[in-house]
Amino acid sequence: MVDDERDGVRLTSLDAPLGDGLEVTKGELVDHLDANAFRLVPQLAGRPLSVKRVRPGQEPFMQRNVPKGAPDWVRTVPVWSYGAHREVHQVLCDDRRTLLWLANQRAVEFHVPFFVAGAEAEPTGIVLDLDPPEGADFGVVVQAAELVRRALGDAGLAGAVKTSGSKGVHVVVPVRGVPPEDAAAATRALAARAAALDPELATTAYIREDRHGRVFLDSTRSGSSTIVAAYSPRIRPGLPVSAPVAWADLPSVRPGDVTVRTAPGRLGDGDPWAALLPDPQEVPADLVAEGHTI
Ligand code: ATP
Numbered sequence: 071m072v073d074d075e076r077d078g079v080r081l082t083s084l085d086a087p088l089g090d091g092l093e094v095t096k097g098e099l100v101d102h103l104d105a106n107a108f109r110l111v112p113q114l115a116g117r118p119l120s121v122k123r124v125r126p127g128q129e130p131f132m133q134r135n136v137p138k139g140a141p142d143w144v145r146t147v148p149v150w151s152y153g154a155h156r157e158v159h160q161v162l163c164d165d166r167r168t169l170l171w172l173a174n175q176r177a178v179e180f181h182v183p184f185f186v187a188g189a190e191a192e193p194t195g196i197v198l199d200l201d202p203p204e205g206a207d208f209g210v211v212v213q214a215a216e217l218v219r220r221a222l223g224d225a226g227l228a229g230a231v232k233t234s235g236s237k238g239v240h241v242v243v244p245v246r247g248v249p250p251e252d253a254a255a256a257t258r259a260l261a262a263r264a265a266a267l268d269p270e271l272a273t274t275a276y277i278r279e280d281r282h283g284r285v286f287l288d289s290t291r292s293g294s295s296t297i298v299a300a301y302s303p304r305i306r307p308g309l310p311v312s313a314p315v316a317w318a319d320l321p322s323v324r325p326g327d328v329t330v331r332t333a334p335g336r337l338g339d340g341d342p343w344a345a346l347l348p349d350p351q352e353v354p355a356d357l358v359a360e361g362h363t364i
């Protein structure tokens with residue numbers, strides 16, 4: 071078994087399979103996260119982290135509470151878990167060594183909310199999560215993303231788009247000076263306006279049976295929910311990565327294009343997600359008011 075040590079973190083069994091059916095080694099996960107630490111850590115820093123981990127022979131599992139035996143240098147924040155009815159301690163992944171420590175535990179997916187711990191009342195962004203209908207071509211997601219872009223533009227806002235690394239895309243709008251309830255309302259209004267631009271293509275229906283083959287514009291991931299970070303791998307064969315896309319390039323994107331293997335050539339040396347994200351914007355009052363009626 072190949073072991074290594076980086077930044078004082080012991081990395082074990084790097085030549086072993088990462089997990090069942092994933093077609094990559096644990097070392098390939100570690101190398102991807104290490105190479106992307108400089109663009110992942112800025113998205114994760116200060117935010118209560120949830121990771122999705124794998125283990126050979128086990129189902130993947132979402133982990134919010136810090137695992138027992140964490141080194142004393144791993145920062146955590148206490149968070150009340152409504153699901154678990156208790157306080158959990160979530161990791162704040164503020165540096166490369168914490169990321170490497172998580173990588174060694176086969177943490178594959180990195181999910182964070184749009185707020186920094188201690189500043190829950192100051193959302194840093196809103197997001198629309200676009201989910202294709204079962205069996206649909208990715209092209210319909212691209213068309214639906216264009217509707218969201220138009221709705222944003224009509225509201226005087228700008229957003230950036232990334233693939234989820236799984237089936238759909240995420241449109242992220244950095245915001246400032248907006249309370250959480252208003253951010254959530256604005257997200258609902260944007261989804262409704264985007265769907266109204268082409269009601270045959272997109273829907274805001276929460277009930278699956280009501281979607282009738284249309285792309286679902288999910289407005290509920292703003293607020294205390296999470297979204298997977300850009301550059302995070304996903305637990306799917308070959309480890310596809312949530313990849314930033316310039317709006318102009320969206321029509322030619324395929325969801326599995328960027329994987330831990332192709333990422334070095336596809337992502338370049340810079341931080342395309344940071345480059346694509348507009349500066350934090352104020353949210354128009356009429357959009358908020360409209361959202362509070364939904
Ligand atoms: P896909 O393209 O397949 O929809 P996705 O990451 O957008 O991939 P969704 O199910 O649409 O997956 O969920 C959107 C986001 O909501 C996720 O990225 C994740 O951060 C969060 N999320 C969804 N389900 C859970 C869950 N069970 N536990 C914690 N977070 C979740």
Ligand code: MN
Pocket residue numbers: 199200201288
């Ligand atoms: Mn969704």
Ligand code: MN
Pocket residue numbers: 199200201234238239
């Ligand atoms: Mn989704």
